[in-house]
Amino acid sequence: PKTKLVICCLLAFSEDNGVTQSPRVLWVEKGNSAEINCSQTKGAAYSQMYWFQQQQGKPMELIVFTTTSRKDFGSSDQNKFSATKEKAESGSFTVKNVESDDSALYFCAVSQHSDIVLLHC
Helix, strand or coil: CCCEEEEEECCCCCHHHCEEEECCEEEEECCCCEEEEEEECCCCCCCEEEEEEECCCCCCEEEEEECCCCEECCCCCCCCEEEEEEECCEEEEEECCCCHHHCCEEEEEEECCCCCCCCCC
């Protein structure tokens, strides 16, 4: 029998803040890919998108930071995760070849462009 895993997708904030993520809950068969979409209505200045993962009992972890012109995976495995962002208002995040360890909360957040440098500890 095929095993299905739950990928929980959670909004970083309520939808009232202009950020929407879908689907909210995603069931994926082991070995398949899971794609999560994020969109925002805050405006083109909010072009930076962050994708986070939080596994049960573990701290939240930044997986990837994206803009329309770049992606920063830090120490995250690009063979495991991918992200696309073709316009300021939306982007997507994919977990490839889903395994049991991938069952977690995933969510996106957006921010305005700034000169902040991301440090990966």
